[in-house]
Amino acid sequence: MEHQRNIDTSILREYDIRGVYDKTFFIEDAYAIGRAFGSLVIRNNGKKVVVSYDGRVSSPDLEAALVDGLKKCGLEVIRIGRGPTPMLYYAATTMEADGAVMVTASHNPKEYNGMKFMLAGKSFFGKQIQELGVQVSKGDVVPEGIGSVRKVDIVDEYVTRLLKDFGVTDRKLKVVWDNSNSAAGEVLTKLVQQLPGEHIILNGTIDGNFPAHSPDPTVPKNLVQLQDEVAARQADIGIAFDGDADRIGVIDDKGNILWGDQLMIVYSRDILPDHQGATIIADVKASQILFEEVKKAGGNPLMWCTGHSLIKAKMAETKALLGGEMSGHIFFADKWYGFDDALYVAIRTLDIVNRLKGPLSEITESLPKAISTPEIRFDCADDRKFSVVQEVAERLKAEKADVVTIDGVRVNTPDGWWLLRASNTQASLVARAESTTGDGLEKLKDALKSQLSASGVELPKI
Structure with a gap:
């Protein structure tokens, strides 16, 4: 089929697409993703997509390729230019766009770039990102159509709306x-x-x-x-x-x-x-x-x-x-x-x-005080990180511990709580512990270390 492209699957993250520009994420990917995402919009009976990009050096070229892919789907593409991701969200919401794409790698180092998406006014993430990757690799797109592209400057409107909820007082900060x-x-x-x-x-x-x-x-x-x-x-x-x-x-x-x-x-x-x-x-x-x-x-x-x-x-x-x-x-x-x-x-x-x-x-x-560790991130292979958390969860369940498992394991004890979860964006595990006393925090860290150790993982010194 048209435009089959094998993208590096490491760029397909939980909440977005993100990779190292020109190493795992390329201009050709941006076009192919535009073609595939645009096809989703069309199949969802959509007609209009808003696009923006951040200040990264590679962003203008990626945005241009993305726009080309979207236009070839027969969509009306509205380019609002360079700006913050929330300005794109604002434009997509107020213009009632059927889709939106932001070229950005958020807080990642300068060599990275990527894309964030909205479809039909909602976040586009998780399984949808994985399915988009499969769609790109299969070249599963709508036939080429005649789309249109126009530029809209939304900055002043966005700033005016931001200011609306600032109440003026005599105080000058x-x-x-x-x-x-x-x-x-x-x-x-x-x-x-x-x-x-x-x-x-x-x-x-x-x-x-x-x-x-x-x-x-x-x-x-x-x-x-x-x-x-x-x-x-x-x-x-x-x-x-x-x-x-x-x-x-x-x-x-x-x-x-x-x-x-x-x-x-x-x-x-x-x-x-x-x-x-x-x-x-x-x-x-x-x-x-x-x-x-x-x-x-x-x-x-x-x-x-x-x-x-x-x-x-x-x-x-x-x-x-x-x-x-x-x-x-x-x-x-x-x-x-x-x-x-x-x-x-x-x-x-x-x-x-x-x-x-x-x-x-x-x-x-x-504010009430607690003593906590910082967020601790430590390396754990992508093919291992979720199974480590699962093993810990099963042991805790067997111990009849007080555990919340909506995202990893958060364990409540008389001393406070500790958390272990797999990062959705990196090959790492994330841990945190919080207590009201120093001794309590040490006990929580020991419990966390012992659970990790039982799965063959060492917690960094904290």
Whole structure:
């Protein structure tokens, strides 16, 4: 059949397509994927697809090949140009597009690139990505048609909508933004021009080489520049983005990092007074404190699988008003569209800080405390990682342990909890443990080590 192409199956990830440009992911792949995904849209009775791309050096060429593949399916292709992934989500939602594709490798190093998809207004992930790969290899596409391509500049409309949920007060905040050389650079510049207060942008230029630091705000060393600038400027808050600006990092006025689950407590307390009983979703890596605080504030906490596509799907199913992950993907369905958007989350964060009587650090320091390990990632072959987790789960079941198995194993004990899961994006296992005491944490780490050891895996020193 037409356009059969054997792509490297390692690029078919759980939530997206991602590989090393010109080693495992090629221009020809982008065309073939466009042809296959476009065929899915057509077979789904769709007509219109929106496309965008991030600031990586390889992104313009990949986007052009993708557009060519989509157009050959007979689709109307709307190119909104370079920008953050959430701007594509916004365009796809407001334009009622039948499909959407973002050329991006998110927070991965500069040599990577990939694609994120939406089909019929929903996340496209998991089995669908695998099936797309099979479709490409078979050349299973619709006959060539006459499509059309047009460019639309949506930046001003998107910025206006972002600003809508910022309530103006007499307080004028001083904010330091670390754009991390991400694809949000141009949007962020326009956004801060219309916000009150003083705004300092670091690494504002879109640069796919990421010269300042890796574009991942969950890694503390990537936030040092922001912490230093917040201190030097005596700013009220610091905000950082990842490479495509769908994940956020937040620093308070004293330089403390607010992790994803701590931010979720702040947002939950803001939303729930007007929406008692609302469902709020967090991933299995989140602190037990978050689930308890949501309950205290009158919400219905729901623990779910890690992964932005999985959380979005569960939010749509449960009509949750808020969702979030430790990775900094935060999803507002309260006043927003339910997708992960670090720019919008930044606006909601500033709106909350704007209304505080004191500094943000008062909130950070008043949050209930637990002692936890960082997220521990360690190598484990793709063909072994899931079976290790399965073996651990079976042993725990035999021991009649208190285990949650929605995504790996999360084990509750009197000392706290520990988690072991297989990464969906890397050849690795992921572990975390949390207790209210140092001794308790050591006991949890010992339990985790012992379970891994029984499966022939060694836990790195933590």
